[in-house]
Amino acid sequence: MSKKFNRYTVTSALPYANGPLHIGHLAGCYVPSDIYVRFLRSKEKDVLYVCGSDEHGVAITIKARKEGKTPQEVVDHYHQLMKKSFEQFGISFDHYSRTSAPIHHETAQGFFTDLYQKGEFLEQSNEQYFDEEAGQFLADRYIEGTCPKCGFEHAYGDQCEKCGSSLSPSELIHPRSKLSGRTPILKETKHWFLDLARYQSFLKKWILEDHAEDWKNNVLGQCRSWLEAGDGLQARSMTRDLDWGIQVPLQDAEGKVLYVWFDAPIGYISSTKEWAQQNGKDWEPYWKSEDTKLVHFIGKDNIVFHCIIFPAILKTHGGYVLPDNVPANEFLNLEGEKISTSRNWAVWLHEYLEEFPGKQDVLRYVLTANAPETKDNDFSWKDFQSRNNSELVAIYGNFVNRAVVLTHKYYQGQIPQKGELTGYDEEVLKALAEFPAKVASSIERYRFREALGLMMDLARLGNKYLADTEPWKTIKTDEVRTATIMNIALNIAASLAIVSEPFLPFTSQKLFDLFQMKDSKWQEAGQRDLLPEGKTIGQMGLLFEKIEDHVVDNQLEKLQNSKKMNEAANAPVTPMKELITYDDFAKLDMRIVTILEAEKMPKSKKLLKLKVDAGVGQRTVLSGVSEHFEPEFLIGKQVVMLINLAPRKMMGIDSEGMILMAEDKDGKLKLLQPHEVTANGSTIS
Helix, strand or coil, rough: CCCCCCEEEEEEEECCCCCCCCCHHHHHHHHHHHEEEEEHHHHEEEEEEEEEEECCCCHHHHHHHHHHCCHHHHHHCCCCCCCCHHHHHCCCCEEECCCCCCCHHHHHHHHHHHHHCCEEEEEEEEEEEEEEHHHHHEEHHHHEECCCCCCCCECCCCCCCCCCECCCHHEEEEECCCCCCCCCCEEEEEEEECCCCHHHHHHHHHHHCCCCCCCCCHHHHHHHHCCCCCCCCCCCCEEEECCCEEEECCCCCCCEEEEEHHHHHHHHHHHHHHHHHHCCCCHHHHHCCCCCCEEEEEHHHHHHHHHHHHHHHHHHHHCCCCCCCCCECCEECCCCCCCCCCEEEEHHHHHHHHCCCCCHHHHHHHHHHCCCCCCCEEECHHHHHHHHHHHHHHHHHHHHHHHHHHHHHHHHCCCCCCCCCCCCHHHEEEHHHHHHHHHHHHHCCHHHHHHHHHHHHHHHHHHHHHHCCCCHCCCCCCCHHHHHHCCCHHHHHHHHHCCCCCHHHHHHHHHHHHHHHCCCCCHCCCCCCCCCCCCCCCCCCCCCCCCCCHHHHHHHHHHHHHHHHHHHCCCCCCCCCCCCCHHHCCCCCCCCEEEEEECCCEEECCCHHHHHHHCCCCEEEEEEECCCCCCCHHCCCCCEEECCCCCCCCCCCCECCECEEEEEECCCEEEEECCCCCCCCCCCC
């Protein structure tokens, strides 16, 4: 028999503050956790839902260096952007903190000190890569080289993004520093390691035996691969050589910070402390009471840290509850390709909120319907459109709209009196009463796709009931029967408002307002008399709007443009030609000229015939730019020309020089022009 809990502490993975949120983040842990928490609140459970921005680690420093900012400026920007996006999207955290907060530094250092004083760390010196030019040790992500497994030349020191292999810096072929581009040297440094082998037997029993029945297979499988590996669990460094992060609280640890995966999960605890301080609460029961259920919502790339490393830290510290479940999702792809922030192949949440105002629930619905709960899944804009139009509009919205519109048409918006029930009415009301428990059972087992399908089945029940009973016909022959039909339909819609709130909170709020349902709780759903007879309901607006083809076409075009821009930005640069002497360069006579005439050459796709004023006379030049410029565009433009190039006969015409152009990474030609009007014949030197 499952244990009964008096309170719930729910966390979702701390998003990394080096970029905006995208749909992969949402599908991985934020939408599922929000569904779960909203359900618990509807059942009037004592639940605390915490999160915060993860603001330490080497990825932050890389971003800062790339943008010419300080790490603090980077995390300040993305923390605010993510917090605002979560709020607008309806992710209902009780508290959203950040790991740069003083209370987090204090809490994380306290954990480290506790474990250090208990002798849990192994002090080890080893050789790590060091950039002599930059004067610093290189974290894994600051080292790049050739993957030993697939040959990809830009693998990181911890992972190859092409083949997905986990790596160590020492495995890279031809390693180089991302700071200077130079080959790093090996230099001795000291760090503090958590000896995970000490927790091998405890973790094996706790995960593979105690939770074998209730944890997801993907979570158990990944944990098993670590716990049952030939060499077992290995010691893992809990410190890093960096100047950005939480300082290691030891006297002989200057220039060293806590490993980001040591400090980040502790962010759940510090966020709880901060919430308690701000609300006059006691934080400890939410982390230290045995009747508290702790649930971590994460993506699959965080399984090891939340199921092995963090529980080992909590167990060693003592006094903390361990997670009851860690329902990790797999990855969400986009239009058949892996989401990639570096390639800008993503649907960014803040952009979606701007481009689809008022449609938060549409995205929540689609991400839940396509949730990668057991395997990687795919988001496509065509599926987004189809689910909105054929499910939310045609089923959910259509049912509620018909029920409300007919009530206003027949009864001036008052809920009619229910009369004698038919056998079919009883059958429908019996099914209605069963839906809340079915949906609840799926949510409690973290099967949110299944729960969403059941919620939509309730809307289908309402649609079918109206279609079968045809109140628009019975109103002409049997007003008492029609009143009964409409009463039942409205009560189905009211129950739908409660049951769908975890999934579609903005839509449910509209229905709560429409039916004047205040503080409606889960246990009220399914009741046949949820709405009192004679009560006046509000006017109905559209719950969902049809999404037209051009809207999704624009999004697909936007993605393709992003791909092209990224490919162009990362296209290989033409190698430098062999070195020349200054005397070679001095022989070139390059001058500013004005194009006087321009026309296409007959029978040529590429050539334009140009007449230019070179300051030392007029020249005729044939230039292969017809596919890049219209003749009319070039007339009057000042450009750079090599005027002492020996004439060359082309298509029967002597070309007396060369117009110089720049070719960008996607093959487009650009004019080389003076920034202001310059006398023709002015030399370039």
